[in-house]
Amino acid sequence: MVFSSETFLFLFLPGFLALYYLTPWRWKSLTLLAGSYVFYAWWRVDFLLLLVATTVFTYYAGRRIRHAADPQRRKVWMGIGVAGCLGVLGVFKYAGFFLDSLTGLFGTTPDQIGMHWQILLPIGVSFYVFQSVSYLIDTYRGDAPDDVRLVDFMAFIALFPQLIAGPILRYKDLADQFRHRTHSVEMFSEGMTRFFIGLAKKVLLADAVAPVADLAFSGSDPSLTLAWLGAAAYMLQLYFDFSGYSDMAIGLGKMLGFRFIENFDAPYISRSITEFWRRWHISLSVWLRDYLYIPLGGNRGGTGRTYVNLMTVMVLGGLWHGAAWTYVLWGFWHGGWLALERATGLAKSRTPLALGRTLLLVLIGWVMFRAVSVPDALSVYAGMLGLNGLHMSAAAAFELTGESLAFMVIAAMVAAFEPNLRRLSSDGGSLAPRPDGTLTVASAVGPAVLTTTIAALTVLKLAEQSFSPFLYFQF
Template sequence: MVFSSETFLFLFLPAFLALYYLTPWRWKSLTLLAGSYVFYAWWRVDFLLLLVGTTVFTYLVGRRIRHAGTDRARRLWTGIGVAGCLGVLGVFKYAVFFLDSLTALFGTTPDQIGVHWQILLPIGVSFYVFQSVSYLVDTHRGDAPDDVRLIDFMAFIALFPQLIAGPILRYKDLAGQFRHRTHSVELFSDGMSRFFIGLAKKVLLADAVAPVADLAFSGGNPSLTLAWLGAAAYMLQLYFDFSGYSDMAIGLGRMLGFRFIENFDAPYISRSITEFWRRWHISLSVWLRDYLYIPLGGNRVGNARTYVNLMTVMVLGGLWHGAAWTYVLWGVWHGGWLALERATGLARSRTPLALGRTLLVVLVGWVTFRAASVPDALDVYAGMLGLNGVRMDAAAAFDLTGEGLAFVAIAALVAALEPRLRRLSGGAFAPRADGTLTVASAVVPSALVTTLAALTVLKLAEQSFSPFLYFQF
C-alpha cells in the first residue's frame, strides 16, 4: 500500500485512525501491530511471514543477550543475532548480485552453469533489518531498556508510517513513547499538516519533474543539454520524493502520538559533502556512524585509517541502497570526497563556491545512483561532456514539455529557499508569547494546508500510479 494512493488515503487511514482512537490505551500496541501487518500484507502476504519471523527472532535473541551471564556469552548471542538479521539481507537482496559477479569473474553466467534463480526483494527489508540490528547492538551495549514487551517490539518493527522507507528508528529512542505518549488535537493537526506537505512534495514536485529525468536516463545517448537537465531533474525528484515520504511518515507518527527523528534538513544548501551527509537521510547517516564508523575506529585511529573507514562506510552505505555496481561506485564517489575534504580542510569552507562545488559533486554522483547499469551511467556522463552532441534531437525536444521545465525550475527554487520558507512560516504562524493563537497562527496555516491538500488530491485523481523511489531499497 502506498501513502499516495486512494486506497490508503480514503480507506485504510480513516478506518485505522478511527479504530486506533477507539482502542483503550493498553491495547493500542496491538492495534498498531494489526494495522501495520494489514498495511504490509496488502502488497504480499507471504513476505509478511519474513517480517514476523525476523521480528520474533530479534526479540528472542535480545532476551538471550540481556540475560547472558558473561561478556563472552553476550558477544556470542549478539553475533548470532546480527548474523541472522544480515543473513536475511544477504539472501533476499545480495545473493543474485554476488552470484552474477562471481560467475562473471570466470567468464560465464549463472544460467550457463545452471545455478541462477530469481529472488523478489521484500519491500522495506533494508529498513526493518537495520532497526533489528540496532536493537541487538544497543541491547549488548546496555542502551536498550530491560522491560521490553514483545507486543511493543513487534509494533515498533512493523510501525506502518515508517515501515517501507524510514526514517530508520531505534527502539531505545521510542521505548518511552510505547509506555506513554500524548494524544491531542494540536498534535494530530500538526501531524496531518506535515503529512499533506509531504504528499504535496511527492505529487506536485517529485512526480512533476520525473518525466524530464526519465527522458535523459531512458532514451540513450543524451545530448549535453538533455544530460545536464535530466541529471538536475533527478536530483530534485529524488529529494522531494524521499523527503516527502519522510514528512508523511513523521506526520503519521504524530497523528498516532509518536515523535520520530527528522530525516532531512535542506541538504541542497550544503557547502561540503560532509555537511551534506549531516542533512541528507539523517537517520541512515546516524545509523552508519553509530553502528559502523565508530566501531571501526572512526577518526581515532590516525588519518590513513580514518580515510579507509570513511570509504568503507560509504561503500557499504551504497550497497545498502541496492545490489548493483552503480551503488558501489556511488559509495566510492562520496567516500572519496569525504576523505578528500577531511584531508584538505574543504569541509570548513563556507563560500558560495563551496556551495556550487558541493551541488556539482552531488549531482554527478546521482547519475550513477539513477542509472540502471554502469554503461548507462557512462552514457549520461558522455552526454554531460558533450560527446553526444550539444543540442537535443527532435524527438527529445518534442517530448520535453514546457510544463516539465517549469516544474524543474519551481522545484529548484523551493529546494533553494526551503530554510527561508521554514523561518518565514515559523515566524508568521507561531503562537504569541502568552500561548494564545492569532488569526495568522490559527487560520492562515490551516487554509494553506487545506489548499495544498486539495490541489494534491486533484492531481492524484488525474495521474497514474507512481510509487516512492526508495521502495526499491
C-alpha cells in the same frame, strides 16, 4: 499500498485513525501492530511472514543477550542475532548480485551453470533489518531498556508510517513513547500539515520533474542539453520524493502521538560533501556512524585508518541502497570526497564557490545512482561532456514538455529557499497559544487553511496522474 494512493488516503488512513483513537491506551500497541501488518500485507501476504519471523527472532535474540550470564555469552548472542538479521538481507537482496558477479569473473553466467538465484526483494527489508540490528547492538551495549514488551517491539519494527522507507528508527529512542505518549489536537494538526506538505513534495514536485529524468536515462547517448537537464531533474526528483516520504512518515507519527527524528535538513544548500551527509538521509548517516564507523575505529586509528573507515562506510552505504555496481561506485565517489575534504580542509569552506562545487559533485554522483548499469551511466556522462552532440533530437524535444521544465525551476527554488519556507510554515502551522493563553485568529485558522489548500491541490493532481511509487521503495 502507498501514501500517495487513493486507497491509503481515503480508506486505510481514516479507518485506522478512527479505530486507533477509539482504542483504550493499553491496547493501542496491538492496534498499531494490526494496522501496520494490514498495511504491509496489502502488498504481499507471504512477505509479511518474513517480517514477523525477523521481528520475533530479533526480540528473542535480544532477550538472550540481556539475560546472558557473562560478557562472552552476550557477545555470542549478539553475533548470532546480527548475523541472522543480515542473513535476511544477504539472501533476499544480495545473493543474486554476488552470484552474477562471481560467475562473471569466470566468463560465464549463473544460468549457464544452473545456479541462477532470482527472488523478489521484500519491500522495506533494508529498513526493518537495520532497525533490528540497531536494537541488538544497543541491547548488547546496555543502551536499550530492559522491560521491552513483545507487542511494543513488534509494533516498533512494523510501524507503518516509516516501515517502507524510513526514517531508520532506534527502539531506545522510542521506548518511552511506547510506554507513554501524548495525543492532542495541536499535535494531530501539526502532523496532518506535515503529512500533506510531504505529499505535495511527492505529487506536485517529484512526479512533475520525473519525465525529464526518465527521458534522459531511458534513451541511449543523450545530448549535452538532455543529459544535464535529466541529471538535474533526477537530483530534484529524488530529493522531493524521498524527503516527501519522510515528511509524511513524521507527520503520520505525530498524528499517532510519536515524535520521529528528522531525516532531511535542506541538503542542497550544503557547502561540502561532509555537510551534505549531515543533512541528507540523517537517520542512515547516524546509523552508519554509530554501528559501523565508530566500531571500525572511527578517526581514532590515525589519518590513514580514518580514510579507510570513511571509504568502507560509504561503499557499504552505497551497497545498502541496492545490489548493483552502480551503488558501489556511488559509495566510492562519496567516500573519496569525504576523505579528500578531511585531508584538505575543504569541509570547512563556506564560500558560494563551495556551494556550487558541492552541488556539482552530488549531481555527478546521482547519475551513477540513477543509471540502470555502469555503461548507461557512462553514456550520460559522455552526454554531459558533449560527446553525444550538443542538441537533443527532435523526438526528445517533442517529449520534453514546458510544464516539466517549469516545475524543475519551481522545485529548484523550493530546494534553495527551503529553510525560509520551513520557518514560514512553522510560524503559521501551530495551534499553540500565546504566552497569555489566548489563540490568535492566524494561529487558529492558519494551519487549517494551509493544510486544506495543500491537500486539495495534491488530491486534484493525484486524480489526473497515473500511479507513481516512491523511489526508495526499491531499496
